[in-house]
Amino acid sequence: MEGRHGTRKIISPGDPFRDWVVSLFDGQVRDPACCLTVSQIRPASHMVCRCTSDGGDLDVVVKFFAEPTGKIREYDPERAMKREYRMLKKAQKAGVPVAQPLAVNRTFKCALVTAYVPGTPLGVHITDCSSLYSRLSAVAGVMRLLHARRSSSYEKAREFSTFHDVLDQVELSQRKRGRFNDLLGAWWHSGDLDRRRGCMIHRDATPANYLFQGEQVTAIDFESAWTRAHPVHDLGVFCAEMKSLFREQYGDPSAAEPYIGHLLREYAGSSAEFEGVVAALPFFMALGYLRTARLDLGEKDQRWLIKEAERCLRRP
Structure with a gap:
């Protein structure tokens, strides 16, 4: 879990x-009297630290939900802590490679402890186009595993909300x-987002949340995860982020399209499923663009993101 380390x-x-923290590894730490080195990981929406023992046999990441660092500060930190722990457990049970959830403790500023995951985020590999196809295949596989965890119902209204x-x-x-x-109203009535059952989604499926160590991928940060959701939600957010990254890296968002096409084909299990993904994708790509447009960006970048979102939502 690479990041910029603070003090x-x-x-x-x-x-x-x-x-x-040491007690969580009872009998597994060679020196129970060891000191821990605590390093802050940035950027993050909360205080997040990596804790390592002197001998290196204890290596964890701790997220403190009662110490927000982002714009959102009105929430129940204990509930958020327990929720991410629960979602990580659900994903783990579904076979999704995630940072192993170890413990929670509201006493220590609502701390969630997970195993440290070495690796670099997918966005770092954008410049290495020769390996990008195989990495996107791995991401598609992780998404399919997560989305295979079906829900008994689907909350279309929540997606629009x-x-x-x-x-x-x-x-x-x-x-x-x-x-x-008006554009959203047309999507509501189109039927392209209708389905009988939903599934579990990551909901913050950005390239930054897929870490690679060699060819092995791990999904991290399940704080926003949902159930009873539309599976293309994750794909749309991810694809919008990819186009934004290619625009930033190469000045050409369209250069991402062959890679996006590869991701979608790897994800879809059949031609019928592929058609369903493509039908819903513009709605969720628009959402992905607007998520980024909320950030403190220059006027030019924000204008491009809003324009792309509107273009995605326009129906033939």
Whole structure:
């Protein structure tokens, strides 16, 4: 789990947090009296630290839900902590390669402990186009495993509610917001997003949340995961992020299209499923663009993202 590391500090035996973390590895740490080195990992929406023992036989990541660092601060940290732990367990049970969830503890600022995952995020490999196809095949496989965890129902209204929530966070003129509302209405009635059953999704399926060590991939950060969702939600967000990355890296978002096509073909199990994915994809790609447009970007970048989102939503 590579990231930009901030200040490091050493915590010694007798520190309650250190003693609790070491206790999770009872009998597995060669020196139970070891010190822990704590290093902050950035960027992250909460305080996130890597904790390692002197001998290296203890290596974990701790997310402190009661210490938000992003814009969203009005939430129940204990509930969020337990929810991500539960979602990681669900994904793990489905065979999805995830950072192993180890423990939660509300006493220590609502801490979630997971095993440390070495590797680099997929976005780092954008420049290595020769290996990108195989890495995207691996990502498609992970998505299929996760989406195979079916739900008994599907909440289409929640997908649209989320879209409207994201629109609320993007600065749009009243006229443009009205245009988006009309486009969303056409999608609601189109039937392209209808299905009988939903599934589990990551919901923040960005290239940054797929770590590679060699050809092995691990999905991380299940804080936003959902059940009863549309599987193409993850694909759409991921594809929008890919086009944005290629625009940033090469100045040409269309250069991502062969890779996106490969991802979708690897994901779809049949021609009928591929057609269903393609039919729903523009809606969720638009959502992906608007998610990014919420960030503090330059006017030119934000304008491009909003324009692309609107273009995706326009129906033939």
